[in-house]
Amino acid sequence: MLSVAAPPRAIVTRPAREAAQWVTDLQAHGIAAAALPLIAIGAVADPALREALQRARARLGSYRAVMFVSGNAVQYFFEENQAPGLSQKALAAINTRVWAPGPGTVAALRQTGLPASRIDAPGADAAQFDSEALWQVVAPQISPGDRVLVVRGSSAPAAEGGNGREWLAGQISAAGGAVDFVAAYERRAPRLDAAGQALARTAAGDGSLWLLSSSEAVTHLAAALPGQDWSRARALATHPRIAQAARAAGFGTVLECRPSFAEVVASIESPHEQ
Structure with a gap:
């Protein structure tokens, strides 16, 4: 039995x-x-990182795509915008795709009001939700001269632009594109x-x-x-x-x-x- x-x-x-x-x-x-x-997750504290984050927010329209590494990246990138709905208006007014490595990040983006039609992510049946799976979806978008912004976290001690997703940056570069990194939050040991x-x-x-x-x-x-x-x-x-x-x-x-x-x-x- x-x-x-x-x-x-x-x-x-x-x-x-x-x-x-x-x-x-x-x-x-x-x-x-x-x-x-x-x-432990928190907003970036380093003044240089905070200034870089503000600059990245201001020039979203210059990028072919913006890749958010996680739901935390979405939350901290948009949470300090002063005007209500600024995230939706900024992204809706420009021809910028939004990339997400998995369903958790997609859900966070949808909570900002961003329509699903603007988001590229691995399918629900993907073997993994990571940079490799995402690249299979978004590779055709990149042409020589395109720039992509990767919004990620920074591990203590803080590094300029944050840490992680170098593999994805390498693929974009090999396709003729260029990558900027910005740290939207900090990861710390609890x-x-x-x-x-x-x-x-x-x-x-x-x-x-x-x-x-x-x-x-x-x-x-x-x-x-x-x-x-x-x-x-x-x-x-x-x-x-x-x-x-x-x-x-x-x-x-x-x-x-x-x-x-x-x-x-x-x-x-x-x-x-x-």
Whole structure:
């Protein structure tokens, strides 16, 4: 007779706002979940980065396309515009495409009022939601002389223009285009309090399933608990590069799945049918 064991507790490591929503949604599916944000998100603090961000906002119309790396990039790029609806008006008035690597970023763009017809993103059936999948969709748009703005985050210490998406920039350059980068937000290592550290140490060996959506989060976890034995820890990674980082950190079991919520839920539940 088929018996179904309860799925493991999920440890959600996304930034705090996203983690809270994921915990709520997982619990609604009958999955025990706890938030342990491993990336802290905030507005850029460096004056030079803030000035560069304002300049980028002012010259949106000069770009063939604007690529937002995440929902956080969308939120922080538009949140300081003074006039209500400026994001919609600015993008509607210019011939600029808007690129998104996955459904979360698309949803954030739609929340600004941007119509779906202006957004290019990998299809819902894409094997991954990343730069490689996005490039397959948008490559025909780029001609010699075109410029693309990549709106991304900056990891501490702050770097000019932020960090990440160099592969995509290389493809654009090879097609004859040029890329400008701007940092719209900062990613920082969180400060785990005593309760957070206790949760992490317990979850390292009690069968909990760590939901990992960022290699940077893995780095922050290892730094927060130096010397921790992760050989009994289990992780579910939403990209092969994240899975590689988890294995390098010492996680004993690392599963992989696409980053959609439905597939994460299915992956959590499927190993527990006996």
